[in-house]
Structures are given as C-alpha cells and as structure tokens.
Amino acid sequence: MRPATARCLRAAFCRESMSHVRYVLYAEQADAEQFPSLARLFRALALSQLTRAAANYRAVSELLGVYPAEALAHFVLDRTMDNLARSRDAESEAADEFYGPCLAVAKSQREAGVARGLKSSAEVSRRGAAMIDRTFRETQHAAEEPYIDDLCICRACGDVVEGPPPGSCSVCKGSDFTVVV
Amino acid sequence: MRPATARCLRAAFCRESMSHVRYVLYAEQADAEQFPSLARLFRALALSQLTRAAANYRAVSELLGVYPAEALAHFVLDRTMDNLARSRDAESEAADEFYGPCLAVAKSQREAGVARGLKSSAEVSRRGAAMIDRTFRETQHAAEEPYIDDLCICRACGDVVEGPPPGSCSVCKGSDFTVVV
Numbered sequence: 001m002r003p004a005t006a007r008c009l010r011a012a013f014c015r016e017s018m019s020h021v022r023y024v025l026y027a028e029q030a031d032a033e034q035f036p037s038l039a040r041l042f043r044a045l046a047l048s049q050l051t052r053a054a055a056n057y058r059a060v061s062e063l064l065g066v067y068p069a070e071a072l073a074h075f076v077l078d079r080t081m082d083n084l085a086r087s088r089d090a091e092s093e094a095a096d097e098f099y100g101p102c103l104a105v106a107k108s109q110r111e112a113g114v115a116r117g118l119k120s121s122a123e124v125s126r127r128g129a130a131m132i133d134r135t136f137r138e139t140q141h142a143a144e145e146p147y148i149d150d151l152c153i154c155r156a157c158g159d160v161v162e163g164p165p166p167g168s169c170s171v172c173k174g175s176d177f178t179v180v181v
Numbered sequence: 182m183r184p185a186t187a188r189c190l191r192a193a194f195c196r197e198s199m200s201h202v203r204y205v206l207y208a209e210q211a212d213a214e215q216f217p218s219l220a221r222l223f224r225a226l227a228l229s230q231l232t233r234a235a236a237n238y239r240a241v242s243e244l245l246g247v248y249p250a251e252a253l254a255h256f257v258l259d260r261t262m263d264n265l266a267r268s269r270d271a272e273s274e275a276a277d278e279f280y281g282p283c284l285a286v287a288k289s290q291r292e293a294g295v296a297r298g299l300k301s302s303a304e305v306s307r308r309g310a311a312m313i314d315r316t317f318r319e320t321q322h323a324a325e326e327p328y329i330d331d332l333c334i335c336r337a338c339g340d341v342v343e344g345p346p347p348g349s350c351s352v353c354k355g356s357d358f359t360v361v362v
Contacts, residue, residue: 010254010256013199013202013254014195014198014199014250014251014252014254016202017195017198017199017201017202018194018195018198018199018250020198020201020202021194021197021198021201021231021234021235021238022238024231024235025235025238025239050202050205053202054202054205054206057202057203057206057256057258058206058258060256061256061257061258063256064256064257064258064259065256065257066253066254066255066256066274067253067254067256068251068252068253068254069195069199069251069252069253069254070195070249070250070251071195071249071250072247072248072249072250073191073194073195073247073248073249073250074247075191075238075241075242075244075245075246075247075248076242076245076246077238077239077242077245078245
C-alpha cells in the first residue's frame with residue numbers, strides 16, 4: 001500500500017475509533033434521559049464506527065509499526081437533542097471533508113480496493129447523517145421520542161439499516177449483519 | 182481547563198480510543214486461536230481503555246468544539262503471542278512516554294484534578310504491562326494457555342484486577358467494578 005493512502009486509512013481508523021467512543025457516551029446519555037430508541041440508534045452508530053475502524057486497522061496493519069494518527073474529533077457531550085444535531089453534522093462533515101478527500105488520494109494512487117472501502121464509508125456516513133436528521137426532526141416536534149424500527153449493521157461496511165437484515169447490503173453487497181438490540 | 186492540559190487530555194482520549202479498538206481485535210484473534218482466557222484478558226484491556234477514553238472525553242468536553250487529536254497507535258495484528266508482546270510494550274510506552282509527560286504538563290499548569298487522573302492512568306498502564314508480561318511468560322513455556330482468574334475493571338480509572346471485585350480500587354479508591362466474562 002502506498003504511504004499516502006496508508007496515512008489516510010490510519011486517519012480513518014483514528015477518527016472512527018474516537019467517534020465510536022463518542023457514540024457510546026451519547027447512548028449512555030440517551031439512556032439516562034429515558035430515550036431507549038435514541039440510545040439504540042447511538043449504539044448502532046457506535047457499532048458502525050467500530051466496524052469501520054476495525055476494517056481500516058486490518059487493512060493498514062500490513063505496514064506494521066507504531067505511527068502517529070490524527071483526526072478531527074467532536075468534543076461535545078450534551079443533552080440528547082443536541083447530541084443528535086451534532087452527530088448529524090459530524091457524519092455530514094465526515095462524508096464531505098474526510099472520506100471524500102481520502103477517496104481522491106486513494107484513486108490518485110490507484111489503490112482500487114482502498115478506494116472502494118472509502119467510497120462505501122462516505123456513503124455510509126451520508127446515509128447516517130440522513131437517518132439522524134430524520135430522527136432529529138421527528139423528535140423535535142413530538143412529545144415522546146419517535147419509534148425507531150429494529151436496526152442492523154452491515155458487518156463489512158458498517159451501513160446502518162432500519163428493519164430486519166436485508167438479503168444484501170445496498171452499499172457494499174455484504175450479506176452479514178448484526179442486529180442492534 | 183488550561184489549553185495545553187486540554188490538549189493532553191484530547192491526545193489521551195485519542196490514544197485510548199484507538200487502543201480500545203486494537204484490543205477488541207486482539208480479543209477476536211485470541212478467540213480464533215482458541216485462547217478463551219487470553220481473549221478475556223484482551224477484552225478486559227479493551228474495557229480499561231474505553232473507561233479511560235470516556236473519562237477523558239467527559240473531562241475535556243467542557244471546552245466543547247471540534248479539535249484535531251493526535252496520538253501514536255500500534256498498528257500490529259498478528260498471532261496472539263505476538264499481540265501479547267506488543268501490548269506489553271504499548272502499555273509500558275504509554276506509562277513512560279505518554280502519561281508521564283502529560284502529567285508533567287498538568288502539574289506545571291496546576292491542574293490538580295487532571296494530574297490525579299493522569300497519574301492513575303500511568304499506574305494502570307504500568308500494572309497492565311506487568312500483568313500482560315506475566316501472562317506472556319507463562320504462555321511461552323506452557324503447552325496450553327495459562328489459567329487467568331476472573332478479571333474486573335475499576336469503572337473510575339480502568340485498573341484491571343484479577344479475582345473478584347475488591348472493596349476499593351488500589352489505584353484510585355473507586356468502589357465500582359465491572360466483571361469481564
């Protein structure tokens with residue numbers, strides 16, 4: 001793997017690892033505010049980030065060693081409605097300002113496999129932002145938290161899907177899903 | 182909180198988030214090699230890192246916003262015996278080359294609460310390195326994986342303890358533990 005592409009994957013791993021922990025905390029906060037459905041949504045987002053972080057770690061550890069890794073992290077822990085709004089913004093920003101530029105690097109270095117993964121991650125983040133935004137708007141105008149159907153996560157790309165596991169992932173064609181309870 | 186101290190805590194959060202994911206992967210690898218006790222040790226180490234990452238995130242999100250965070254990460258995913266050796270080295274390095282210098286910064290800025298947390302984290306990493314080293318040496322000279330007693334994690338500082346939960350944590354005096362099964 002070319003060094004600049006590897007740097008992008010290490011940054012992705014760094015970013016996703018931190019986002020994973022942030023979503024774990026947002027889920028705890030939602031539980032504390034008695035929003036079990038929103039807590040489940042945050043747990044699903046946490047698992048999506050962990051799935052992507054693990055995949056990037058595996059991909060990049062062919063260049064084994066100790067490296068610095070850097071990424072932007074969203075340091076905000078607030079009431080759940082604020083956490084929802086921030087998460088939507090964080091997922092949007094990830095798609096446009098992180099995965100997009102990384103994808104350009106991987107393509108320019110003809111790293112086709114890595115590019116495919118980054119393209120999936122951009123799409124997963126965009127869909128995540130849309131799902132969070134929908135939930136945010138439904139919650140804003142409701143007396144109670146909105147009903148959120150079962151959620152499952154594609155074990156290959158981390159896509160978060162409402163409802164039971166589909167036959168294949170509409171982002172990456174993977175067929176293995178984890179249901180979040 | 183003074184900015185340089187906050188930068189240290191953000192770096193700690195970054196490092197611990199990445200270490201958390203690395204240990205999750207090491208646990209999966211140990212499971213795949215049929216080392217259930219070693220898998221449990223790695224899950225305990227993963228939970229220790231998550232506990233510390235969450236505490237640092239909470240501490241630093243009084244300065245809310247989007248910040249870059251950087252840390253060294255150990256990108257090695259190998260056979261379990263190699264993962265054990267690397268983990269011992271990573272925990273030693275964390276104590277001496279990361280938490281130690283961060284502690285010096287926090288003390289110089291008279292951030293007493295932060296300094297206390299960083300001192301605990303240095304000690305937790307040192308003890309973790311010793312526990313991993315002991316396990317590594319026992320495993321090296323044995324036909325089977327060594328017996329590892331129940332493990333529990335202090336929910337305040339992340340210390341990993343063998344055996345049932347003690348009355349109070351010998352690192353931070355916390356009294357709340359999670360048992361790792």
